[in-house]
Amino acid sequence: MKKVRVILWAFVALMCINGGLAASDAVIRGVVTDNTGKPIHGALVKAAAGYKIVTRYSQKDGRYEITVPTGKYSVTADAFGYSPKREEKDTAQTGDTNFKLSPSIDVTRLSGADIKNLLPDNAETRLIQSECYNCHSMQHFTVRRGSTAKEWQDFLPTMTRGRYPVVIDPKQNPNATQEKFIALTEALGKYFGPDSPYLSPDSDPPTLEQIKHANLSVAALSATIREYEIPTPMPMAHSMSVDPVRRIAAARRWRLQDRLCLSRYRKAYGV
Numbered sequence: 001m002k003k004v005r006v007i008l009w010a011f012v013a014l015m016c017i018n019g020g021l022a023a024s025d026a027v028i029r030g031v032v033t034d035n036t037g038k039p040i041h042g043a044l045v046k047a048a049a050g051y052k053i054v055t056r057y058s059q060k061d062g063r064y065e066i067t068v069p070t071g072k073y074s075v076t077a078d079a080f081g082y083s084p085k086r087e088e089k090d091t092a093q094t095g096d097t098n099f100k101l102s103p104s105i106d107v108t109r110l111s112g113a114d115i116k117n118l119l120p121d122n123a124e125t126r127l128i129q130s131e132c133y134n135c136h137s138m139q140h141f142t143v144r145r146g147s148t149a150k151e152w153q154d155f156l157p158t159m160t161r162g163r164y165p166v167v168i169d170p171k172q173n174p175n176a177t178q179e180k181f182i183a184l185t186e187a188l189g190k191y192f193g194p195d196s197p198y199l200s201p202d203s204d205p206p207t208l209e210q211i212k213h214a215n216l217s218v219a220a221l222s223a224t225i226r227e228y229e230i231p232t233p234m235p236m237a238h239s240m241s242v243d244p245v246r247r248i249a250a251a252r253r254w255r256l257q258d259r260l261c262l263s264r265y266r267k268a269y270g271v
């Protein structure tokens with residue numbers, strides 16, 4: 001999990017949706033199906049080489065096409081409700097890069113929205129959201145799933161050098177109370193603790209029907225997402241800012257570095 005987080009921080013730097021980038025001269029294509037050969041639509045297929053990743057979705061017939069500069073790529077296919085798979089592809093070799101995915105539900109790979117849909121909407125879950133959503137979604141909680149209320153009490157004040165939820169931190173908020181803190185950690189223990197229905201390490205994973213995963217829009221299916229490693233000595237992706245002309249979203253480290261970051265990305269990658 002730690003590894004996944006590091007990769008996220010380090011990589012998701014810049015995305016261009018259908019942007020006009022440098023001329024490319026190879027197409028990686030193939031089909032994504034399930035074990036029985038049924039096409040899977042909406043699978044994310046990523047072609048990664050060096051600092052750059054190009055991602056496209058598989059279409060209704062399961063087929064995908066990614067246009068890239070010639071070279072060697074690591075191609076992964078990942079769809080909701082299936083285990084991801086990886087293939088190596090050298091564009092000098094002809095032939096399709098196909099994927100057969102096996103059904104699997106791993107709660108640590110659910111999105112924050114999927115997890116939220118699994119929980120009832122009540123005062124406890126709303127308290128969790130109001131305290132924790134300022135900075136990240138419930139997806140992060142799966143790292144510590146199975147923790148009791150007491151363990152959440154011990155963990156929260158240590159979260160990343162004291163990034164304590166604002167409403168319950170007396171240093172940031174004069175209305176903070178110990179009662180609120182206890183109520184919050186009890187709610188966390190209930191929905192993310194050892195006896196929680198889906199999210200405890202010992203419980204059965206939820207079914208596809210229980211998750212109520214949102215379907216992709218038709219417009220999203222035609223998107224091309226390009227990601228670049230951040231060309232700075234200490235990369236740490238944080239907030240996103242959007243360049244309205246070029247449709248570039250840049251992850252930045254600090255507010256003041258925004259412009260600097262965008263111009264560095266452009267210079268480094270010619271976008």
Ligand code: HEC
Pocket residue numbers: 005128131132133134135136140141142143144156159160163164165166184188
């Ligand atoms: C002020 C911002 C902020 C708030 C509010 C916040 N967090 Fe975090 N949290 C962070 C940051 C930053 C990290 C570290 C991110 C990373 O490296 O993945 C983190 C990481 C975590 C992790 C992963 C810890 C690990 O072991 O790797 C958990 C679990 C977590 N937060 C739970 C919560 C819960 C529960 C709440 C609400 C009570 C909450 N967070 C509210 C900023 C916040």
